[in-house]
Amino acid sequence: xxxxxxxxxxxxxxxxxxxxxxxxxxxxxxxxxxxxxxxxxxxxxxxxxxxxxxxxxxxxxxxxxxxxxxxxxxxxxxxxxxxxxxxxxxxxxxxxxxxxxxxxxxxxxxxxxxxxxxxxxxxxxxxxxxxxxxxxxxxxxxxxxxxxxxxxxxxxxxxxxxxxxxxxxxxxxxxxxxxxxxxxxxxxxxxxxxxxxxxxxxxxxxxxxxxxxxxxxxxxxxxxxxxxxxxxxxxxxxxxxxxxxxxxxxxxxxxxxxxxxxxxxxxxxxxxxxxxxxxxxxxxxxxxxxxxxxxxxxxxxxxxxxxxxxxxxxxxxxxxxxxxxxxxxxxxxxxxxxxxxxxxxxxxxxxxxxxxxxxxxxxxxxxxxxxxxxxxxxxxxxxxxxxxxxxxxxxxxxxxxxxxxxxxxxxxxxxxxxxxxxxxxxxxxxxxxxxxxxxxxxxxxxxxxxxxxxxxxxxxxxxxxxxxxxxxxxxxxxxxxxxxxxxxxxxxxxxxxxxxxxxxxxxxxxxxxxxxxxxxxxxxxxxxxxxxxxxxxxxxxxxxxxxxxxxxxxx
Numbered sequence: 254x255x256x257x258x259x260x261x262x263x264x265x266x267x268x269x270x271x272x273x274x275x276x277x278x279x280x281x282x283x284x285x286x287x288x289x290x291x292x293x294x295x296x297x298x299x300x301x302x303x304x305x306x307x308x309x310x311x312x313x314x315x316x317x318x319x320x321x322x323x324x325x326x327x328x329x330x331x332x333x334x335x336x337x338x339x340x341x342x343x344x345x346x347x348x349x350x351x352x353x354x355x356x357x358x359x360x361x362x363x364x365x366x367x368x369x370x371x372x373x374x375x376x377x378x379x380x381x382x383x384x385x386x387x388x389x390x391x392x393x394x395x396x397x398x399x400x401x402x403x404x405x406x407x408x409x410x411x412x413x414x415x416x417x418x419x420x421x422x423x424x425x426x427x428x429x430x431x432x433x434x435x436x437x438x439x440x441x442x443x444x445x446x447x448x449x450x451x452x453x454x455x456x457x458x459x460x461x462x463x464x465x466x467x468x469x470x471x472x473x474x475x476x477x478x479x480x481x482x483x484x485x486x487x488x489x490x491x492x493x494x495x496x497x498x499x500x501x502x503x504x505x506x507x508x509x510x511x512x513x514x515x516x517x518x519x520x521x522x523x524x525x526x527x528x529x530x531x532x533x534x535x536x537x538x539x540x541x542x543x544x545x546x547x548x549x550x551x552x553x554x555x556x557x558x559x560x561x562x563x564x565x566x567x568x569x570x571x572x573x574x575x576x577x578x579x580x581x582x583x584x585x586x587x588x589x590x591x592x593x594x595x596x597x598x599x600x601x602x603x604x605x606x607x608x609x610x611x612x613x614x615x616x617x618x619x620x621x622x623x624x625x626x627x628x629x630x631x632x633x634x635x636x637x638x639x640x641x642x643x644x645x646x647x648x649x650x651x652x653x654x655x656x657x658x659x660x661x662x663x664x665x666x667x668x669x670x671x672x673x674x675x676x677x678x679x680x681x682x683x684x685x686x687x688x689x690x691x692x693x694x695x696x697x698x699x700x701x702x703x704x705x706x707x708x709x710x711x712x713x714x715x716x717x718x719x720x721x722x723x724x725x726x727x728x729x730x731x732x733x734x735x736x737x738x739x740x741x742x743x744x745x746x747x748x749x750x751x752x753x754x755x756x757x758x759x760x761x762x763x764x765x766x767x768x769x770x771x772x773x774x775x776x777x778x779x780x781x782x783x784x785x786x787x788x789x790x791x792x793x794x795x796x797x798x799x800x801x802x803x804x805x806x807x808x
Contacts, residue, residue, distance in 0.1 A: 258386045259284035259417040262350070263292050265393035268425050271321050273297060273312065273677055275305040279325025281352025281365060284417040286323075297677065297706065300698040302329050304670040306336025307696070310345050311657050311674030315632060317470075319400050320345070320674065325352045327365030330411075331372065335664060337407050338376040342661025343491060344468060346405035348396050355415040356384060370411050378406030386419040391426050398429045403436030404555040405468055436554060440571035440579060447567045448526075448550045449583035455524035455548075457592045458484040461507070461536075464491030464660070465529015465553060465573050472496065472653040474577035475528065482587040485596055487515040489530050490645055491660040498629055498649025504596070505605070508536040509796050510642045513603035513805055516796075518596050519544050520803040527551040529573045532562040533661070542801030552576045605646050607793070611763070616640060616715040616786040618763050620647040623685060623713065626770050631683045632657060632675050636668035636692030639721040642792045644687050666695030669712070673699060676708045683711070683774070690716040690743060700753045703779055711774060712781045717788040718743050725791045729808070730798070750781035758782045 275297045278286045299305045302324045309320030330351040340347045354363040370380045396408040479486050486496045487504040505512035525547040537543040552569040559568045607617045620643045629649045634657040635641040657675045659667040672686040724738040750757035760766045794805035
C-alpha cells in the first residue's frame with residue numbers, strides 16, 4: 254500500500270500499540286499532524302513542548318509503556334531538551350519525533366532550523382535524522398525497541414518536511430536490525446554462584462535497590478530475597494516504591510537526606526547487595542567512607558555502571574529480574590536476628606521526626622496526612638526541592654511504580670505535566686501532585702491541559718514563598734546569605750486555580766488540613782490546595798559536602 258511517510262509514521266505508531274501522544278504542532282511537523290487527523294491515537298495538546306516531554310515521561314513511568322512526544326523544528330525541538338535529558342538520566346523509555354526543515358535547507362540556517370540530532374546526541378540512547386523515506390518504518394521499529402530494551406531511555410527521530418511528504422510502499426518490518434546492540438539479560442551463572450556464596454557467609458547484609466528494580470518489574474523477587482535471607486532493604490530515591498514502605502525489613506531511603514538507620518546500616522554492613530542502582534553521589538557521600546567494611550555485589554543491566562563509582566567484588570551484568578530469579582534458587586534461608594535487632598535500635602534512636610508547632614503548618618505534616626488519607630496507595634508525583642525529599646521520607650509507598658519524580662537531573666517544573674501523563678497512563682488510580690511554589694510556576698500553564706483532559710489530579714503546593722532547598726543550601730554553605738531565593742511577589746494560587754476552573758483551597762494549619770482532606774480527596778475533578786507552610790523549615794537529616802553518609806546532621 255502506498256502512502257506518505259507521515260501517514261506511514263502514524264501507522265507505525267498504531268502498530269506499536271501507541272494509544273496516546275503528547276505534543277505541540279508547528280509548520281515542520283504539520284504533515285504528521287495531518288496524518289494523525291484520521292488516526293485513533295489520542296493527541297494531548299499541551300501548552301509548551303517541555304510539558305509534552307514531561308507528560309510523556311510521566312505516562313511511561315506510570316503505564317510501563319513507551320511515551321511518545323511530537324514537536325516541530327527549531328524552538329519546538331529545543332524546548333524538549335531538558336525533558337530528554339531528564340528521561341535519559343532516569344532511564345525512561347521515550348520516542349520523540351521532531352519536524353525538520355526540508356533536506357535541501359538543512360545546514361543553511363533556514364527558518365526554525367536547529368541540528369537537534371547533534372544537540373541531543375549526549376542525552377539520547379540513540380537518535381536518527383531520516384534522509385531516506387523508505388527507511389522510516391524500520392527506523393520507527395528500531396526506535397521503540399531501543400527505547401524499551403536493555404537500560405531504557407529516550408530515542409529521537411528528526412523528520413525533514415520533504416521526507417514526511419514523500420510517498421513510499423508501506424510495509425512494517427517484522428523485526429529489528431541493529432548491528433552491535435545486544436543487551437545482556439541473563440546474568441553469568443558463575444557470578445551468581447559467587448554472589449550466593451557471599452550472601453551465605455554474611456552476618457550483616459544490606460540490600461541496596463534502585464530504579465532498575467522497577468524497570469525490570471522485579472519487586473516481587475526483591476521482597477522474596479529480602480525475606481528469605483533476612484536482609485534489610487534500603488532504596489535510592491528512584492527506587493522508592495520498589496519495596497513496600499510498611500515492610501519490617503524496609504530501611505527507607507539512604508544518602509544525602511536519607512534515614513539515619515539506612516545510612517548507618519550501609520556503613521556497618523559486611524555485604525552490600527546493589528540491585529539496579531548506580532552509586533550516584535547523592536547516595537554515597539564521601540566515596541571512601543561508603544560501606545567501608547562491605548564486600549559489594551552489583552547487579553545491573555548497564556555494564557557501564559558497574560565499577561564506575563565504587564569498587565565491586567562480584568559484578569553481574571543482566572536484567573535484575575532474571576538475576577534475582579537465579580539467585581533465589583541458590584541462597585539458603587537466613588537468620589540474622591542480631592543484625593536486625595541492631596538496626597531496630599538505630600531506628601528507635603534516630604526516627605524521622607520534626608518539631609511540631611500548632612501555630613504553623615509543617616510541610617512534613619502535610620505529607621504524613623496525605624499518606625494516612627490514601628493508605629500509601631496513591632501515585633504521587635513531585636517536582637524538585639524540599640517537598641520532594643519530604644515525600645521521599647514521609648510517604649510510605651505500598652505499590653510499585655507509585656513515585657513519579659525527577660531523580661538524576663532534578664528538574665523543577667517536571668511535576669505537573671508528569672502528573673498529567675501519569676493520570677492518563679493510570680486513569681483508575683488516584684494521582685496526587687506535591688509541588689513547591691517555585692516549581693509549579695515553571696510549568697503551571699499545563700493546568701489548562703489538566704482541565705481540558707478532565708483529569709482529577711489533586712495538587713498540594715507546599716508554599717513557603719521561597720526556593721526552599723536553595724535557601725537551605727545557602728544557610729549551610731553561604732553562612733545564611735540568602736540571595737535570590739525569596740519571592741517578593743507570589744500569586745494567589747487559589748484564585749489562579751479558579752481562573753482555570755479548578756477547585757481551590759487555602760490551608761494554613763494542620764487542624765484545617767485534617768478537616769478538609771477527606772473532602773478534597775473525594776472530589777471528582779481537579780483540586781489545587783495552597784498549603785502555607787513554615788518558611789524556615791529544613792530537610793533533615795542532611796549529609797554535608799565532603800562527609801560520609803554516617804555523619805548526617807539534624808537541621
